[in-house]
Amino acid sequence: MEWFPLGRIDEVPLGGGRYVETPAGQIAVLCNEAGELFAVHNRCPHRGGPLSEGFVSGKTVFCPLHNWQIDLESGQALPPDQGCVKTFPLKTEGEEIWLGLPEMQS
């Protein structure tokens, strides 16, 4: 696991998200109304919608394309939909957000 700084907490809007470009592809960094942060692959398992542009509420993100709901802790789509999106670890140090990525084989 390698950790990368992403930016300040206040750069991610409450109830919404931002995206980051990484060697592992686009990752959505999401923040709920209480300020909790989550990171998931920025592709809805349904039709690839950018989850960084969805509504975040509680532990759920609503995909902006067809309103699939994804649980941000497990990455699983909520029933009746089925699918899964990869989650990534985040940590904060002071105001800075850090993203954990699996180490790349070089």
Place this chain on the structure above:
Amino acid sequence: MGNKTRKARLVVIGNGMAGIRTVEELLKMAPDLYEITVFGDEPHPNYNRILLTPVLAGEMRLEETILNDHDWYQEHGITLRTGCLVTQIDRVRRQVITAQGEKVPYDRVLIATGAAAALAPIPGNDLPGVYSYRDMRDVEALTQVSADGGEAVIIGAGLLGLEVAHGLNARGMQVTVVHRRAWPLDKQLDARGGALLRQAIEARGIRFLMERESAAVLGTDRVEGLQFQDGSQIPAQIVVMTVGIRPRIALAQAAGLACEQGILVSDTLQTYDPRIYAVGECVQHRGMTYGLVAPLFEQAKVAANHLAEYGRMRYQGSVTSTKLKVTGIELFSAGDFLGGEGTEELTLLDAHQGIYKKVVLQGDTITGILLYGDTSIGPWLFEYLRDKNNVASLRDHLLFGETHLGDAGHAGVNQAARLADSAEICGCNGVSKGQIVRAIRDGLFTLEEVRKCTKASASCGSCTGLVEQLLVSTLGGVYDSSARKKALCGCTDYSHQEVRDAIRKEKLLSVRDVFRYLDWRHPGGCATCRPAVNYYVRTAWPAESKDDPSARFINERAHANIQKDGTYSVVPRIYGGVTTPAELKRIAEVAERHAVPMVKFTGGQRLDLLGVRKEKLPLIWAELDMPSGYAYGKALRTVKSCVGKEFCRFGVQDSTQLAIDLEKNLERMWAPHKVKLGASGCPRNCAESTIKDVGVIGVDSGWEIYVGGNGGMKVRAADLLAKVKTEAEVIQISKAFLQMYREDAQYLERTAPWVERVGLEQIKSRVIDDLAQRVELAERLDFAIAQEKDPWAEAVSGRLDIHAAPLRRVSA
């Protein structure tokens, strides 16, 4: 409730649908508040009483009707005592006492004892072979006795009577239905509908004896026949009495709780003893008792809210309609469908196809509905009845429903029951009839539940009527579409209107304030309520409130339209569709420079640059140097125009200039949904003004203004609102109409359904007849628009951040 070291004890008397629904609602709100004990005198866990008849007819097994199995009770720590009758509530010692003499203490009691079948008060009604039809015990007994065949007589041709007749007929018995009135289902049908129903049922081999008063059940050791008051007799091996139900109130009465027909409850579902609540068929609320499932579920929600100590909701009664599926026959009735003095009737009778429709009008409102054979328009009509809306303008097609010519994909499919299981009901989500029916049988009761579980009708909503029909044909008589008070979304129980009222009254200035003040279940809301509430706040307080980008759909946050691949489309404002060579060159150069994958004209005569990545949006906007065309928003889109009299040899008015003026006056207007205008220079109507939200057509003497047209999902020709002389009047009236729409329509309601809902007359009275109101409305719209700035210019200047660039580029 005092002692904090132990949980409060809730004793639920009655293990049926109303009681257990209350417990379910309570567990959702306050899972750990109570130690719950449930008493049921039947041996089964909670089953779906609606499905008694399929079990009797041999189409389903008992196990398939179980809603909550024993594991459910265990998982939630509920003590379930089946086959256990509570005989006494000792309110002084606060304990309930069972038939076995066991005493169970309580802090709260919920009585949900339901109703019992009434027996006809005639000699012999206690003979072996006389049955009622009310619960699984009756079904089991009837299943057993019908195995020998023979003759069955049913007393009472109400809903239950016809259902049991169907079941016993399916099991091979000779069935005769006896009724004291002249036609079956006399509470749901008039004589003409009754005759059609009787014919259809007789065709299945069931015999009717009408206008017969039963006098005595004959037999010595067991039933041998039935005798009527006129002395005639018929033989019978069994007699089933379905002459009504009676709320089970003996227990409550003995405990000294006030009862009339049922146990009297307040709007909080409390009996005269505030520790004792009651819900379901056993209660009487504001003089009414209910037997349909939807009102009971509404009561359950309110009772649970108070048991959970939230203390917020009130039950204010339900307006009900009856929609029944009796042995394969569709029937819907509501209100006073018999008509009479001071009323008018619109009727349609097609005896050959077995279709009968009747709408009773009093003045311009619907007071009664009766549909037989084809009930597809029932829910649509019922909304008018319940809301007492003016239907004068719909009168000539009331009996045919809201379908119109060109109603692509929706016309002709109004008999869901006849469709094959594989038939696709919901085209958006690809859900078949079979899937929906299975889901309903697994324990769904409402449209919302079907939407949540199967997604059917959850997207564009045009198949809602079909899904409702499936609910009706699967659940039968207990399904009731009417009681659903339309909550804004699953995060709250408040309706759109209640939320709006609170925003105005309490001056709530942000989405967060609204969620907090109205105790939203999820503090972050959902994709439905966030944009709606933001819109309501902005409309009510355009100057004082601040727009909340996190409550906007991505399109309205990025000010561009997201496409299926995550790219965006860019549509600049081109007023009235009139551009210049220089402007066109600039657009072309921008498109070329950024290798925009597609450039096309939109349906509203504007240019669309498709396939732009989010990162590039601000740059492209800067280079275009044009205002946003709002093609992505619930907002004014475009004013489509024809050439008009400046060039056209037929034109009588300058439609192009009017289109430009309208667009300049209305640009940046947010609305409940998208708003499209059209301006045609002569009655040839080349700008298609009659399918626009607001459309104008030039005539020799001035302009005709049309409203509420739609060319999209459901085609609707616009209504003529007014005929005026000047362009200034057109602009003012358009503004007043649109402001009324903005203030009154629900979020995501287009003008077409809104105009139908409120009625053209009401709109005319405020926008046309009352000049003072017209001016005020137009001024309020001007004021609201004045608060808005062009978002593209804001983004280019750096005052608006659409988060176009990634937060960070991480490189390994």
